[in-house]
Amino acid sequence: MGRYVGRVIAARAGRRKAPAPFRYRHHGDLATIGRRSAVVAMDGVRLTGLLGWIFWSAAHVWYLIGFRSRVVVTFEWAWSYVTAQRGARLITREPRRLEQAAQPLPAQLRPTTGRVPTVHELKA
Numbered sequence: 177m178g179r180y181v182g183r184v185i186a187a188r189a190g191r192r193k194a195p196a197p198f199r200y201r202h203h204g205d206l207a208t209i210g211r212r213s214a215v216v217a218m219d220g221v222r223l224t225g226l227l228g229w230i231f232w233s234a235a236h237v238w239y240l241i242g243f244r245s246r247v248v249v250t251f252e253w254a255w256s257y258v259t260a261q262r263g264a265r266l267i268t269r270e271p272r273r274l275e276q277a278a279q280p281l282p283a284q285l286r287p288t289t290g291r292v293p294t295v296h297e298l299k300a
Contacts, residue, residue, distance in 0.1 A: 206232045211257075 183195045204218030214229040216222065223231050233253065240246050255261070 206235055208232050 177198065177200075180195065180198045186192075187194045204216065206214065206216050206218075208214040208229065212226050212229050213224075214232040215224050216228045216231050216235075237246050237250055237253075240249055
């Protein structure tokens with residue numbers, strides 16, 4: 177979809193004819209059920225259990241942007257799997273009170289000119 181939007185913008189900027197309407201292509205459904213279990217349904221192929229989980233993991237790593245991200249995520253997932261660590265992140269601090277959250281911004285952060293203040297202006 178991003179490529180399509182890029183072509184539309186380029187066509188409008190160059191006053192050319194817009195590309196054909198966007199057409200969505202469904203690549204399939206993937207769902208992890210838990211540790212070592214997932215369901216994959218793609219183009220008539222259905223995988224479940226461990227094989228589905230391996231495919232689910234590979235597909236998610238494949239669609240990450242950048243080689244470094246793929247390597248880091250693969251390593252982190254492998255480490256979590258080997259050490260049986262939980263994947264959940266828990267929020268442990270006390271939430272802010274509604275009164276604190278509803279207080280107005282300090283004067284230096286309030287937009288007065290319609291522009292965002294620079295870091296130097298905030299430090300002053």
